[in-house]
Amino acid sequence: MTTSAPTGEQYHLTLETGDGPTVTAIVTEVAAGLRGLQVGGVEIAETFDEHETPPSACGITLVPWPNRVDGGSWSLDGTTQQLDITEVAKGNASHGLLRYSPYRAIEVEPDAITQAASVFPSTATPFVSTRRCATSWSPMGSSSRTPSPIAAPGVRPSRSARTRSSVSATTTRPPSQ
Numbered sequence: 001m002t003t004s005a006p007t008g009e010q011y012h013l014t015l016e017t018g019d020g021p022t023v024t025a026i027v028t029e030v031a032a033g034l035r036g037l038q039v040g041g042v043e044i045a046e047t048f049d050e051h052e053t054p055p056s057a058c059g060i061t062l063v064p065w066p067n068r069v070d071g072g073s074w075s076l077d078g079t080t081q082q083l084d085i086t087e088v089a090k091g092n093a094s095h096g097l098l099r100y101s102p103y104r105a106i107e108v109e110p111d112a113i114t115q116a117a118s119v120f121p122s123t124a125t126p127f128v129s130t131r132r133c134a135t136s137w138s139p140m141g142s143s144s145r146t147p148s149p150i151a152a153p154g155v156r157p158s159r160s161a162r163t164r165s166s167v168s169a170t171t172t173r174p175p176s177q
Contacts, residue, residue: 005050007033008102015111015137023111023137026050031060032103032115032133057095061103063131064119068092076126083124097124098131112136 008029015023021040028035033054037045046058054060072083072093083093103115114134119125 006053007031007035007050009105010035010050011105011108011113013109013111013113013135013137025135025137027113027115027135028059029102029105029115031099031101032117032135033061034059034135057099060095060099061131061133062096063098064129065096068094081124081126093124103131103133106132 005028011027011029013025013027017023022038024036024038025034026036027033031054034045035050035054036043036047048054048058068087068090069083069092071091072085074081074083083097085091085093086099087094097119098117101117101119103117105113106116107114112135114132116130116132118131119129121127
């Protein structure tokens with residue numbers, strides 16, 4: 001693992017399959033991104049250099065939404081919430097709240113990693129939300145980015161989201177008084 005990359009720690013995973021091809025991957029700390037994936041020495045995902053930021057959100061986990069929110073405005077229980085405008089030229093909030101956030105490693109195996117990141121109350125979200133992303137490999141070289149919601153103590157489940165990278169989670173809010 002290295003720490004000087006703009007995407008944080010780099011987790012190098014390897015699955016030795018015996019009779020089949022070896023699967024290798026690089027998963028990043030920032031955005032739980034997939035920076036590289038090879039099966040039998042052949043790149044099967046778009047890659048970027050360790051000292052680069054992901055081009056066009058390449059390989060990153062996009063939660064709680066995988067696209068743009070026009071004007072950065074959304075509604076929760078009839079109350080308008082305002083996200084930071086991250087795509088200023090187009091007036092949009094782009095690609096989730098955790099795009100540039102570090103995911104902490106919860107469990108690291110030679111061929112798998114489970115990471116988690118939290119969103120805390122702000123002008124964009126009035127609740128606490130923790131996302132968990134588990135990445136593993138099969139002997140055939142396919143990847144699995146498994147949904148696994150975590151709820152913080154003392155909060156009730158509220159909303160659910162699913163992204164293009166097949167990561168889902170439960171959003172939580174403090175219990176009503």
